[in-house]
Amino acid sequence: MTDTIPVRVWRGGDAGAFQTFDVALRDNQTVLDIVTDIQRRQDPTLSYRFACRVGVCGSCAMTVNGVPRWTCRTHVAKVAAEGVLTLEPLRNLPRLKDLAVDMTPFFDKWQKAGGTFEGRKTRDDAVDPVKPGSRARKAADAAIECINCAVCYAACDVVDWDPDYLGPAALNRVWTLVNDRRHARRSDTLDKAAQSGGCGSCHSQGACMRHCPVGLSPTESIAGLKRALLFSLLGGRL
Amino acid sequence: MSERSLIVLQRLTAMVLAPCVIAHVAVIAIAFRDGLTAGEILGRVQDNVGWAAFYALFVIAAAVHAPIGLRSVLVEWGALPRRMVDIVMAAFAVLLLITGLRAVFAVVWGAP
Ligand code: HEM
Ligand code: SF4
Ligand code: SF4
Ligand code: FES
Numbered sequence: 001m002t003d004t005i006p007v008r009v010w011r012g013g014d015a016g017a018f019q020t021f022d023v024a025l026r027d028n029q030t031v032l033d034i035v036t037d038i039q040r041r042q043d044p045t046l047s048y049r050f051a052c053r054v055g056v057c058g059s060c061a062m063t064v065n066g067v068p069r070w071t072c073r074t075h076v077a078k079v080a081a082e083g084v085l086t087l088e089p090l091r092n093l094p095r096l097k098d099l100a101v102d103m104t105p106f107f108d109k110w111q112k113a114g115g116t117f118e119g120r121k122t123r124d125d126a127v128d129p130v131k132p133g134s135r136a137r138k139a140a141d142a143a144i145e146c147i148n149c150a151v152c153y154a155a156c157d158v159v160d161w162d163p164d165y166l167g168p169a170a171l172n173r174v175w176t177l178v179n180d181r182r183h184a185r186r187s188d189t190l191d192k193a194a195q196s197g198g199c200g201s202c203h204s205q206g207a208c209m210r211h212c213p214v215g216l217s218p219t220e221s222i223a224g225l226k227r228a229l230l231f232s233l234l235g236g237r238l
Numbered sequence: 239m240s241e242r243s244l245i246v247l248q249r250l251t252a253m254v255l256a257p258c259v260i261a262h263v264a265v266i267a268i269a270f271r272d273g274l275t276a277g278e279i280l281g282r283v284q285d286n287v288g289w290a291a292f293y294a295l296f297v298i299a300a301a302v303h304a305p306i307g308l309r310s311v312l313v314e315w316g317a318l319p320r321r322m323v324d325i326v327m328a329a330f331a332v333l334l335l336i337t338g339l340r341a342v343f344a345v346v347w348g349a350p
Contacts, residue, residue, distance in 0.1 A: 161314035194242035196320070201310050229242060230249045 005076070007034055008086040009046065013095045018086070031071035032060050034085065035099065048099035055213065058147035061154070062099050063088040068154040070147075070213040090154040106150045106167070113170035114192030115177050120184040128182045140179035143172050143221045145214050152208035152218055164197035168208035168218030171199055175221035178228055190225070190232055199225040244306050251303035258296040283346060290346040297338030305331040 004022040011019045021038045032050055039046045050060040055073040062071050064079055065086050076085065093101035121128060130137050152168040153159055159167045174193045177183055193199050202222045209217040269279055283289045305327040312323045 158314060161316065162310075191242055194240070194245050196241050198241065200241055200245040200248075201313070203310075226245055226249060229245050233246055233250075 005034075005080060006084055007038065008084070009035075009038065009098070010088045010095075011046075011098055013097055016095075016098075025076070029076045031062070031064050031069070031074045031076060031079065031085065031087070034076060035062075035071065035087065046099070047097045056147060058149035061090055061149045061151050061213075063090060063154065068151040068211055070149055070151065073213065090150055092154050092156070092159045093150065103150060106153055106169070107148075109166045110148075110170045110173065112192075112195075113166045113174050113198070114189055115170065115173035117177060117180065117182075118184045119182060121182075130181060134181075136179040136181055139224060140176040143176045143216055143218075146172060146216060147214060149213065151211050151213055152216075155207040155211040157205075157207065158201055158203060162197065162201060165201045166195075166197055168202075168222065171202070171225060172216060172218040172221040175224050178225065187232065190229055193225045194229055199229075244309075247302055248306040251299040251306075254295065254299040255303055258292070258299065261292070262296065280345065284348075286346060290342055293342045293345075294339060297335065297342060301331050301334035301338060304334065 003025045005025050007021050007023050008018040009021060010016055021042050023034050023037050023042075026033070032053065035046070035048050036050075039048070048060075048062070050072060051057040052059075053072045055070060058070070060071045061068060063069075064071065064074060065082075065084075067079075068090055069079070079085070087099060089095050089099050089101045093103065093106060096102050146169060148169065150169065152172075156165075156168055158165045171193060174189060177189055178186060178193070183189065199222045202219070204219055204223060206217075206219045209219040212218065274282075308330070309323055309327045312318060312327070313320060318326065
């Protein structure tokens with residue numbers, strides 16, 4: 001007989017309830033494996049999202065025992081010390097069904113934050129080289145590997161309290177853009193970062209940084225944006 | 239005032255406040271160590287323009303700094319609409335400015 005673990009899974013949308021499944025434990029099992037096991041063997045109507053299963057696509061995030069996590073790279077053994085798993089959809093996003101949330105507000109804010117690159121050159125110009133060792137490139141490097149999983153967005157209390165707050169991921173993206181020397185509209189981008197609900201709303205308390213599965217620090221990026229705004233004063237912009 | 243200016247102003251005033259607080263605490267420590275009475279302290283600072291200028295700067299920085307920070311906290315709190323928060327915080331800034339400057343004036347040049 002194999003060991004099993006009780007898994008409480010949120011079923012339904014805003015109105016819903018937990019349903020408990022007993023799932024067989026296996027070696028090196030991830031939380032995503034558990035969800036897949038339930039859907040394949042016990043209830044094919046269970047809704048959830050995933051794609052790559054290797055921590056690249058950013059689609060599998062859920063709330064696992066109260067903590068936002070990427071489920072495909074989270075081992076059950078690591079998070080179920082108490083012998084129970086409770087799975088809920090990500091916080092701070094509209095619940096669609098079961099473990100799937102509507103990501104639209106997250107990506108809408110990404111647009112609103114203005115993280116869109118605009119080049120200065122045409123295809124006929126020579127390529128503008130970016131020195132790998134330059135300060136700006138290093139700052140962008142530290143923030144660039146975001147997989148858009150919204151774990152930080154779920155972890156951030158300011159997102160919870162202020163529906164207009166753009167959130168850590170969108171502002172982290174803006175910081176990479178501000179550090180791209182090829183970007184033509186740096187000052188406009190900073191203006192957008194400072195908009196109502198922008199970087200001024202962050203309390204630097206670091207929940208985003210603590211939970212980001214790929215180890216980024218949106219907290220630092222947002223602090224960088226505030227610093228850049230201060231330095232832009234030297235360039236005559238208040 | 240734009241959001242951008244507010245963020246920059248909060249940073250700038252924080253940079254003014256940090257040395258002001260250190261100086262303020264140092265002054266208190268000196269007054270304590272020397273066992274100065276209130277009368278002796280007043281005697282030292284009365285008609286002292288340098289002292290007045292220092293504390294006036296301190297008051298102005300605090301009056302700008304605190305409402306900007308509290309503003310985002312009030313917005314999150316969600317009890318007031320954004321516009322109302324701006325009005326309340328502008329009033330709070332004016333209140334800090336008036337009471338603060340009045341206190342500095344009263345100590346240095348006597349009650350107005
Ligand atoms: C010793 C003097 C002070 C220093 C050096 C200081 C410094 C700072 C700094 C560096 C920030 C962050 C600003 C940013 O992220 O751009 C800040 C935020 C803030 N400050 Fe001060 N501050 C001082 C005094 C005060 C006082 C007297 C108040 C009165 C309530 C205050 C209220 C706030 C608030 C509410 C915030 C916003 C916090 C947040 O958004 O998380 N500060 N301060
Ligand atoms: S540091 Fe800023 S963005 Fe990150 S969780 Fe805290 S408030 Fe949110
Ligand atoms: S910053 Fe980290 S937690 Fe936030 S969306 Fe990107 S990868 Fe996910
Ligand atoms: S399934 Fe792609 S990151 Fe988890």
